[in-house]
Amino acid sequence: MHSADLLVEIGTEELPPRLLMSTAQAFATRLGKALDDAHLANDEISYYATPRRLALVVRNLAETQPEQHDVRHGPAVSASFGQDGQPTKAALGFARSCGVDVSELGRLETDKGQWLQYEATRPGEPMTTLIGDIINGAITGISIERAMRWGSARTEFIRPVHWAALLYDGNTIEARILDLPTSDQSFGHRFMDSGTTFTLGQASSYLETLRSHYVIADPAERRSMIEHQLGQLAIEHGGNVVIDPALLDEVTALVEWPVTLAGRFDPDFLTVPQEVLVSAMKKHQRYFHLQSDDGGLMPVFLFVANIASTHPEAVVAGNERVISPRLADARFFFQQDQRLSLASRLDNLQKVVFQSELGSYEAKVRRVSDLSAHAARALGQNPEDAQRAGLLCKCDLVTDMVDEFPDLQGIMGGYYATLDGENEVVSRAITEHYLPVQSGGDLPASAIGACVSIADKLDTLVGLFGIGQPPTGSRDPFALRRQALGAMRICIEHKLDLDIQDLVNRAAEVYASDERIKLKQDPNSLVDAVVDYMIERLEVAYTDRGLPVEVFRALRRGDSFTTDLHALDGRLVALQSFHTHESAPAVVAGNKRVTNILRDSALEAPEIDKQMLSEPAEHTLVKEIERVSDLMNASTYDQSFDLIAEIQPVIDEYFEAVMVMSDDVKTRNNRLATLHQLRSLYLSVADFAALQW
Template sequence: MSKHTVLFELGCEELPPKSLKKLRDALKVETEKGLKDAGLAFDSIEAYAAPRRLALKIVNVDGAQADTQKRFDGPAKQAAFDAEGKPTKALEGFMRGQGITVDQISTFQAGKVEKVCYLKDVKGQSLDVLLPQILQNALDNLPIAKRMRSAASRNEFVRPVKWMVLLKDTEVLPATIQGLTSGVKTEQGFVTGRYSLGHRFHHPDMVEIKHPDEYLDALRQAYVIANFEERQAIIDGQVKALADEVNAIAIVPSDLRDEVTALVEWPVALRASFEERFLAVPQEALITTMQDNQKYFCLVNSDNKLQPYFITVSNIESKDPTQIIEGNEKVVRPRLSDAEFFFLQDQKQPLASRKEKLANMVFQAELGTLWDKSTRIAKLAVALAPITGAKAEDAEKAALLAKCDLTSELVGEFPELQGIAGTYYARLEGENDEVAESLGEQYLPKFAGDVLPKTKTGTTIALADRLDTLTGIFGIGQAPTGSKDPFALRRSAIGILRLVTENELDVSIEDLIKLALAAYGDVLKDHDKTLNDAVAFLEGRYRAKYEDQGVAVDVIQAVQALSPKSPLDFDKRVNAVNHFRALPEAAALAAANKRVANILAKEAEPTGDVVEANLVEDAEKALFAELAKITPEVEPLFAAKDYTAALSKLAALRAPVDAFFEGVMVMADDAELKANRLRLLAQLRDLFTKVADISVLQH
């Protein structure tokens, strides 16, 4: 079968930069699916994307589907022919329906019955016929939130479509896709479907594509780098070189990097500067406005301090780049001036005096204002201080200042600076480092895997804030349901668990909720119900927390079976079981524990100690001796909550346990022997369940 290389390019007005990479990848996936569904084999698909185009190169694709044979089933052979072997009316009806004669009839076995059939040869359709519809279906299935029409056209796409290239090797494939028709000779004498467009300014003329393999080079000659990754690599290299020239490091967030790559066809990075006086403004505000509004890459030194430079990526190679640089400096100056103005205005009013504005900002209708919340957090923070190791006076002061920057001009303009602005203002007002740093740290962790507060005061405020919100929302009966979680309590719960476990705070979930309830006082009516609901919710988040870390579900369930009260204790048990699960002895011991659990569940578990004199088999004597030896070794480990070391020691029980089940009949006819053996098994199981129920481990 013939093989071909196909090029498809759809040219548009500038595509949405934040979606460009996603559109490219989706077009590739949908086209791959369409080709496979059609039975057209291919070696690979290369996908390209630039601001004004999406393109695919399909390498070594079949020129046509393989010929197939389709079976049409008729009546049973017995009913198809009479005694003389002539067709019956049933068979004649079948042949009429298929338009065939008796010599074209075949038979096949359907279970115990032999039936007649017609095997029709179906010729495979050509790539030329199939590909246009496959490509159109792929375009129709792209993840486009809102499609648009261009002029009088009925065809919809994310942006107005301007041109199309569709080549099979060196020939144009006639097709109509998105309302554009290829294979037509125009008045100017060129055939549509072979010509692309170059750079809007550097090469606005048409570009002839002679073969799919020449596509990238032909566009490069026309000042278009069609390969997204190649364009991105050029930007990376240029940005690094410009940063190196001033001994700086460029901040290149991945989303911004993708967006800038999607904005340019011919990237030219240029370094510009701004007045050093702006560096007195919180650098987070300057970075935010330059990244979000201007799509600039900011530069910092080795200490992560902002430098008075930024890098912009232009889409043209100017003969006078200083004009572009000066233009960007002129544009950014007013934005930095705004940030400076807000910063200076805010300093005219001390942080603590902003509580009056907080008293007029509602946190939640039934739970009061933000100032009410601040006073509760302060009370809770003082109660948490002995647990976190923070100074109570620092925790209280930080809690009362924590939300004050929400009323500032800077946060009003840059909401993402909440907490960060407070840290700057607290420092300027002479607060100590613990208090100042904690104002920014109160919102940590912001997402899964985010860093935690470094200061003890920050840990205290972060914990108090989340506990106050979670307890309050449960207290008024507005727990998350389904996908609705307006106060992000699921994320807060994970944050609480991380703050407790990673700071090794030895406190139970129940005690934490009780402290939060105490801060609420009479605001919440049913403390008992709130306590039960909030504790259950937090305990229910263990699975999500540990699954995110790659811990297997059965490991988590093994620990949950024991319902540990403290997140720190739970964490130690999970880590221990996770380590144990990887040991070679784990599978056999898990199976043995399951067997023991099943035996003990069916029998009334005997009380008292194992009677050594009633041990008659060598295997049960050996197990008893091993248990007697290992128990005093692991008891101190249990007491120290060193569960990993304890389970590692218990792994040594594999051999005597295996020997016991091979050589000992637990359900002996002698009642005393049976009871004694059940006591031995109960002793064995008790050792393991001091850590977790390992019988639930799957292997």
């Protein structure tokens, strides 16, 4: 069967950079599935995307479908013919739907009877007659937040479409895509090319054809070009370029012919915190910044133009003129904000709503302050520093700088605290308390910063749960999942001996003491709900990291489970290590045997009557249980596994020699009491019965 490459290009007005790649990927994925559904064989689909076009190349697409074998099942034969042998309405209707006479229908024999059946083989349809509808279905099915219409048609897409090219083996396929007729024509770069159409040829030459018209269609190639150009310019200016991957992706989606240039700004602006200057350059202008070898910001910026200008110095001068007032505004905000101290802004937080039912940010920072100090005391840190940092941590929300640059909240609070004369510990904690800001992001480096960060996150969790607004599968406006994982990561990765349940309990008590806040459940139930949610999130996080879920659940069901997350992490590591130990299968099997016997027994856990121990194996097991229990009380969690493994041969011997379910009720109950003691010994480490092999 003949096959060749298919090329489809859709030309648009400038596409939003944040949607460009996801739209191209979705287009390719949906087209691939549609071709498979249509039984049109192909090797692979490559996608290309620029601000003005989406393109797909389908390699070795079959020219036609294979033979189509249709099989349709109809009504039962018993319901298809009357007593006179004439076809019923059911049979006639089925035959009509198949386009044949009843006499042409076959029979299907099954164990449930005989049924009418239609079978037919028809030649496959040419790809060229199907492809237009297939492409339209693929592209219109892409999820788009805000689709646009243009002209008098009701066609919708992200941006208005101006041309559509569709070629197979270099020849045009006549179709309509997004209500436009297809052709073999395309447009080059908006400014650098002639502005007239040019002819596309074979799909294999698509990238080179567009390159000759000043368009780099492959986004991966554009990204690599920009990255290389940035590096070269950085070397020329004696600095190191800081490349934010998200910014690089955005710039890649904004240009068709990338040309990277360097500009300078007045070094006097360096008196402003470098985070402010970087934010102004990155967020407003999409500039990359340079750092010296010692990490200091250099008065140089790099930017990517979408044109190879014959007068690049004019382009640079224009960008320098644009950035200067931006930086001047930032310096003005910085100077103006210093007229008031952070502490004096505390009352202004009353005007900033945290959550309508939970009050203002002023109320929140007082709760965070209390909880931060509580955490600091538990860690042996200075509670006064934690209390002060918690009180001031949100005050920069009412500064001009953060109002203009919201991404600098916390960072500016730290700078202003230092300028106000707050001690370094407090200033640093304010800077760090939002961390981590994303999954896997940096954590607070200081102990007090960790305390304030945990307190801030737990206050939000407890508050939202308290008013009946926990996260749902589709809604989490306060990012409670991220907040919970962030707080737990700090505890685990910084090895903090903090009990999450104790902190949540303290947060719930503070909320309950505020008469202005109406909690929808009692504090005890609230604590249980929040802690359970956090532990469930933790289970998912460990599972994502490769820990078998049964290991986590075995520990959670045991008596050694703890909400001191640093200790919990160590115990999970130990249990996972034991999970692969040679003695583990025997321990698990013994635990399951004990569990199964006790599950069928309604007997509570009475004391063992040693006078009724009749078998030597009984005496030995009871003595071993007592010995190992005493040793465990003086041992570490890691050592308890060796003790459990050590007693296993005695347990095996007990089951060989002793009939637990004796006919004598008293004997049976005494032996069940022994198993209760053994079960408690197992559970003091973990519920080994939950482990799998």
